[in-house]
Amino acid sequence: MKQSKLFIKTRKEAPADEVSKNAELLIRGGFINKEMAGVYSYLPLGLRVMNKISNIVREEMDAVGGQEIKMTVLQDSDVWQKSGRWSDDVVDNWFKTKLKNETELGLGFTHEEPITEMLKNHINSYRDLPVCVYQIQAKFRNEARAKSGVMRGREFLMKDMYSFSKNEEEHNSFYEKVQKAYKKVYERLGIGHLTYMTFASGGTFSKYSHEFQTITSAGEDTIYVDEDKGIAINQEVLNEEVLSDLGVSRENLVEQKAVEVGNIFTLGTKFSDPINLVYKDEEGKEQKVFMGSYGIGPSRLMGTIVEVLSDEKGIIWPKEVSPFHVHLISLGENEKAEEIYNELNSSGVEVLLDDREAPAGEKFADSDLFGIPLRVVVSKRSLEEGGYEIKYRKDEKGRIVSKEELISELKDYVFKTL
């Protein structure tokens, strides 16, 4: 992509009403546009990052046997009345609307109910289990407060996955596979070293569930971490009984602010019971299906990566989610830059080429803001010194390399596994 054609403009300052760092940097960088509190549009660079995050999640869910579908935003009240979650007294963050005939509809804040109802058409016997389905789709939650940029959306992207097993044992085996899959996701997103699986409230589903929490001062949650044992507990469930169960003591716990980047639940028959999702076992006897649900928020993850990895100059994307592999900056050498640009593109290297007429200082400031972690500069000076200046974001200084060395190093960088 050539920046001279990219329609977005960067900003030196964020809108006055933006208090969160992630929204400030993402708006200034032209990644997102604020429509209203908690509701953001994705501009070209932001959409590229979102798609890369989503694809990493998708790959890891496919790897545990998840089958991708797409459900709907609009929700009929019937099945939610069966489960007891239609009422605004039970669920306080529904957005609701109406058909022309006055029938009330809801906007999906989660999808346990419709997926349970849907699977009744596709599960008959023990031979049809286990099954696991997931979607990556917009969710709507009528939050009272939305001041955390893309980390607390009223409209946001979620991967929600649902498992259907014959019994608790089959469920537990899958649940463990998902815990490992989630850890892989956070590693690939560059935040694995800051992310803990925590012992959390089960809400209305079960006694406990598990969350994944990334340490950041911008987080709305408080967790307690025993580093040595690698055990973390959410504030909401911290008590003597839990400490005893888990074998940790208070003096070894460090309190941290964190953001919840994943949540997995054992649902049991909580939904299969009222909605009547059943199967015939080997003896021909009818049994309730045993369920689990597994959520992860790609849009929240985008904000989290910005909160925890950016520096004073701007965003720093991990390589796997960077909008482009390389930021190629031309300082008055567009012809030479385009040669490299075309050659890299045909090798499958994604390049953002800054071919604009703008001062060098502005180009470097924009580049730091964009956060593509590998920069190449072609200028009169670099050509005189032998070719192209290559600089990784984490390095203090760049190096001059020849064209051949550049192409070779970039291909290694992009295609050799981390």
Place this chain on the structure above:
Amino acid sequence: MKQSKLFIKTRKEAPADEVSKNAELLIRGGFINKEMAGVYSYLPLGLRVMNKISNIVREEMDAVGGQEIKMTVLQDSDVWQKSGRWSDDVVDNWFKTKLKNETELGLGFTHEEPITEMLKNHINSYRDLPVCVYQIQAKFRNEARAKSGVMRGREFLMKDMYSFSKNEEEHNSFYEKVQKAYKKVYERLGIGHLTYMTFASGGTFSKYSHEFQTITSAGEDTIYVDEDKGIAINQEVLNEEVLSDLGVSRENLVEQKAVEVGNIFTLGTKFSDPINLVYKDEEGKEQKVFMGSYGIGPSRLMGTIVEVLSDEKGIIWPKEVSPFHVHLISLGENEKAEEIYNELNSSGVEVLLDDREAPAGEKFADSDLFGIPLRVVVSKRSLEEGGYEIKYRKDEKGRIVSKEELISELKDYVFKTL
């Protein structure tokens, strides 16, 4: 993908309340699930088709210079009040909802207003134009009637594109490029031979617009076609003046039922005026931006393809949108089938392998219903006769080929351009 793992079950009959052929076949085939009238979930095979249709649209929009973004469903009323389209008296198919503080929000039925508002941050001068942005995103329309399967959704997928030009001349040049791009889309989707660009009402935007209409008895629109001249006119604008303008006479027009699969509009300053999207021209004088908007419905296209191309046995997908390239059916020869399956997969050929324990008749019936246009059968008989039976949907009978011939023919089929 192995069918023994695919969770969906096909049905011999559609739900009693489904009156449209496209919904009947897509539900029976396990492609979609009906949540309520006009609101459908996409199951794995259906999602694969939708993604392929969307990617074809995406490629053709990228080719004319479109930059992909993703806007939001939730709409603040402010900008819609500026344009006059907030009121339910003006727009009769809004879905509306509320924040907790009682502020009314709408669910986007189209996105001219928010995109015009957004571009104010990114367009300053003539140097920033022309620009073209698009999105592929869920739209919501509170239709009074929704009885046409996925061809008339209350929640549906749309590609909407918006162009921003300096003046009418620059706009017209782009508008013509889009007309050609749309024709390419329909060709690639296998319905080009049935799809006409028609002369249509401009609604509240301009005197006229253009639509793309595919001939089908399931269509809700009526168009008049002069085959020789290749000119088509929507019923709503057919009158003596229009006939005279276009140089056609009534006796050469054939009346047809059709479904609108695309609509492109010249907006002029209809939105840039009240929302104040301006640019400085070469003389430094402020001008209003000249806009166009271009819609195409991927979910409606999926239904249209089913309406116009299916036969009495089931769906027939054009190769470019088929959920898989090949349907490989094993009749008791899973080991041999898996060899082919693995080899094809590693060559980039997408294979659906029917490795289930089911009677041959049921496997063939499901295969006809699924509509993958190329089938390969491996059975005791085919192996005795030399290998594998290959049959294209359009052919009466299959042929036996060796394993090497099979792999070679399939690779040609998938990778050689039509």
